[in-house]
Amino acid sequence: MTSLRMIVRTSFTLCVLLAAHSSLRADVYGSILGTVRDATSATVPNVAVTITNVETNLTQQTTTDPTGEYRFLAVPVGTYKVEASHAGFRTFIAGNVLMAVNQERRVDITLNVGSLEQKVEVNAAAVQVETTSTQLGTVIDEKNILNLPLNGRSYIDLLSIQAGVAPESSATGLISVNGQREASNAFLVNGGDVSEGRTMGAAVIPNLDSVAEFRLITNSFDAEYGRFSGAVMNAITKSGSNGFHGSAFEFLRNSDLDARGFFDPAVTLLKRNQFGYAVGGPALKNRLFWFTDYQGTRQSQGSSGSISQLPSAAQRSGTFSPSDLNGVVSGPYWAQVCRNAWGTRLPPMSRTARPRAPAPLPACFRTASSQPAPSRRSRPKCCRVIFPYPMPGEITLFHQAW
Numbered sequence: 001m002t003s004l005r006m007i008v009r010t011s012f013t014l015c016v017l018l019a020a021h022s023s024l025r026a027d028v029y030g031s032i033l034g035t036v037r038d039a040t041s042a043t044v045p046n047v048a049v050t051i052t053n054v055e056t057n058l059t060q061q062t063t064t065d066p067t068g069e070y071r072f073l074a075v076p077v078g079t080y081k082v083e084a085s086h087a088g089f090r091t092f093i094a095g096n097v098l099m100a101v102n103q104e105r106r107v108d109i110t111l112n113v114g115s116l117e118q119k120v121e122v123n124a125a126a127v128q129v130e131t132t133s134t135q136l137g138t139v140i141d142e143k144n145i146l147n148l149p150l151n152g153r154s155y156i157d158l159l160s161i162q163a164g165v166a167p168e169s170s171a172t173g174l175i176s177v178n179g180q181r182e183a184s185n186a187f188l189v190n191g192g193d194v195s196e197g198r199t200m201g202a203a204v205i206p207n208l209d210s211v212a213e214f215r216l217i218t219n220s221f222d223a224e225y226g227r228f229s230g231a232v233m234n235a236i237t238k239s240g241s242n243g244f245h246g247s248a249f250e251f252l253r254n255s256d257l258d259a260r261g262f263f264d265p266a267v268t269l270l271k272r273n274q275f276g277y278a279v280g281g282p283a284l285k286n287r288l289f290w291f292t293d294y295q296g297t298r299q300s301q302g303s304s305g306s307i308s309q310l311p312s313a314a315q316r317s318g319t320f321s322p323s324d325l326n327g328v329v330s331g332p333y334w335a336q337v338c339r340n341a342w343g344t345r346l347p348p349m350s351r352t353a354r355p356r357a358p359a360p361l362p363a364c365f366r367t368a369s370s371q372p373a374p375s376r377r378s379r380p381k382c383c384r385v386i387f388p389y390p391m392p393g394e395i396t397l398f399h400q401a402w
Contacts, residue, residue, distance in 0.1 A: 028191040028236060030103040033071040036064050036084060038111050043068025047086045047111070051097075053078045055241040057286040075099050077212055077236050082107050090114035093121040100139045101215045101236045137217035137231075138162055142238075145211055153208045153251065153274055153295070159233065162216050173202035177218050177231035184230030190237055202233075209247055209278035210293040212238045238280060240289030246279025269302035310392045 036047045047064040055078055064070045082094040089111035099105055112120060140158055150157050159175055160167040166176045173196075174182045183200040186193065194204035214235035217225070225232045255270040273296075280291030 034107040036109045090118040136219040180230035186228045188234040207295040240280035240291045244281035248277040250275045272299045
């Protein structure tokens with residue numbers, strides 16, 4: 001009975017996940033559409049149209065409607081081959097059809113009279129103006145993501161090069177698009193909302209080598225992206241294919257060629273290592289694929305700051321020298337303070353001076369400069385306050401790893 005319940009629960013969970021995956025297709029996928037005509041520009045109905053992903057061999061089929069139109073609504077990112085065939089016409093093949101995220105790619109087909117064994121092959125244009133969608137945005141593909149220099153290897157930094165984007169903190173995705181607020185943007189990864197709950201920045205930033213491409217939609221996006229008045233950033237990660245592909249990387253930054261800061265006694269230490277891999281391949285050829293990636297960061301960084309006066313080792317233990325203080329005290333009050341603290345008597349001139357007459361501070365410590373302050377003057381609060389301060393000349397490192 002227990003095993004049956006587990007099977008039912010597992011099946012229900014899989015159904016929910018598959019349903020959720022189907023509902024996210026509009027966010028992750030694009031579409032291919034067009035019109036089929038003959039040599040006289042007349043539309044041809046009932047034409048069999050097939051698209052094939054050249055990397056995974058994924059195939060989708062449809063037929064044209066009475067007006068000669070066809071449309072594939074859920075097309076994953078990749079390179080496709082479009083094939084059209086009809087009795088009495090030569091087979092039409094269009095290769096190198098590049099499909100980007102959230103793109104509507106139009107491929108019009110012209111059939112010539114002939115037999116099905118005869119083929120007409122064309123190469124689709126690499127650059128095409130979208131005439132079927134009002135969305136405005138830019139697609140950054142894998143080549144540009146990996147070739148452009150990025151400090152920290154985060155593709156979020158590339159948002160600032162888009163038109164109409166004013167970055168406030170591009171590392172976390174806090175950007176203003178077309179004058180809208182920074183909290184009015186959406187961040188999607190493979191169709192899932194990964195926006196941070198408080199400031200609406202990017203809570204999940206994938207490994208740079210695992211991102212296939214991303215698109216920043218800045219204006220007039222579809223109703224499926226409702227509740228956002230700023231922009232929509234949709235990133236698509238890579239997937240496996242019928243061939244094994246992968247890469248490994250190691251990036252090193254250090255302070256060997258850095259200059260010393262004006263207030264620093266030496267060059268501030270910096271050592272940052274970013275390393276990882278991204279690899280994918282087939283599990284079942286033409287059916288099931290796998291992809292995995294990893295990125296690690298190890299960083300050691302020194303602290304840079306201005307010149308500060310720190311207590312010496314002797315002062316931390318309560319031993320002071322007359323040269324430590326070069327000011328003056330006024331009146332019998334401070335004389336009494338010194339006497340109560342160290343049991344020191346001021347010179348007769350200072351004791352008999354006028355109430356507000358200044359007296360040299362080193363006189364308070366003349367007889368106590370060679371011995372530590374009495375233990376009754378060392379309070380636990382003082383010890384707790386002075387503990388975080390480093391020793392003079394000591395370098396404190398900040399270690400960070402994730």
